[in-house]
Amino acid sequence: MGICHWPEGERPREKLIGLGPEALSDAELLAIFLRVGVKGRSAVDLARDLLNEFGGLRPLLGADQARFCQAHGLGIAKYVQLQAALELSRRHLETLLVRGDALTSPMLVKRFLSAHLRDLGHEVFAALFLDTQHRVLRFEKLFTGSLSSASVYPREVAKRALALHAGAVIFAHNHPSGVAEPSQADRDVTRHLSDALALLDIRVLDHFVIGEGEVVSFSERGWL
Incomplete structure (x- = not known):
């Protein structure tokens, strides 16, 4: 079932707006960044898969371009977005x-x-x-x-x-x-x-x- 069909209080975007970003898990925050999932997997499911594949949030955010883009559901556009977001934070x-x-x-x-x-x-x-x-x-x-x-x-x-x-x-x-x-x-x-x-x-x-x-x-x- 897609995220749009989830109860409103459980959707990452609505949860962030209502409770603040600190209330979200790593997977939920990553799902907001990803925006969409892949066939048969919601954005949250995909985020959990990626966190497991990379071994956590830090290795994912610190992955080089080649490693990042090889992962299912990611690519050069997501890599560029991520680098821009990290630089904005710094x-x-x-x-x-x-x-x-x-x-x-x-x-x-x-x-x-x-x-x-x-x-x-x-x-x-x-x-x-x-x-x-x-x-x-x-x-x-x-x-x-x-x-x-x-x-x-x-x-x-x-x-x-x-x-x-x-x-x-x-x-x-x-x-x-x-x-x-x-x-x-x-x-x-x-x-x-x-x-x-x-x-x-x-x-x-x-x-x-x-x-x-x-x-x-x-x-x-x-x-x-």
Whole structure:
């Protein structure tokens, strides 16, 4: 039976309007994005099939073009729509963050950094440059590769901070393994960066390590 024949309170669109998006399951939200199902399967049925096939929502949203388009019921048009929706979400978070004080919005900072770094298949070291009032100036991905093997150059970070007239900085990098626990190399790099920037009167406020379902804060651990 098609979704249009379901009781109104059980239809994903009507449920979202009445109760808000947080009340919907992953499958129901995905069904709204898909809009239609396939022969013999409603949009919700198809959404459940896709979540099972990919192993959850995150692997589905992070799938590359080839893998995504191979799945039954998807294709290049859906891939383009999804990428546009994800980018809109990232830009929305950035807009919210730029409007406020990064220090008074720790959860927003975590959400913003997770949206940019969590699903990358390789390790990326990034920085959120702030002015002296801790308002966001710029977010930039600075280095690529494992912190234990690819160098993070304090001189280059300092040059960029000075060019942006930054008064403070928040660092972040992802762990593609999904495990957010910082390594000793992570702690060593943070200490070297903090020492170098302190000479320029630029504060390192935090360093976030982004995992699959967790974000570890150096500041909350008492390491900064």
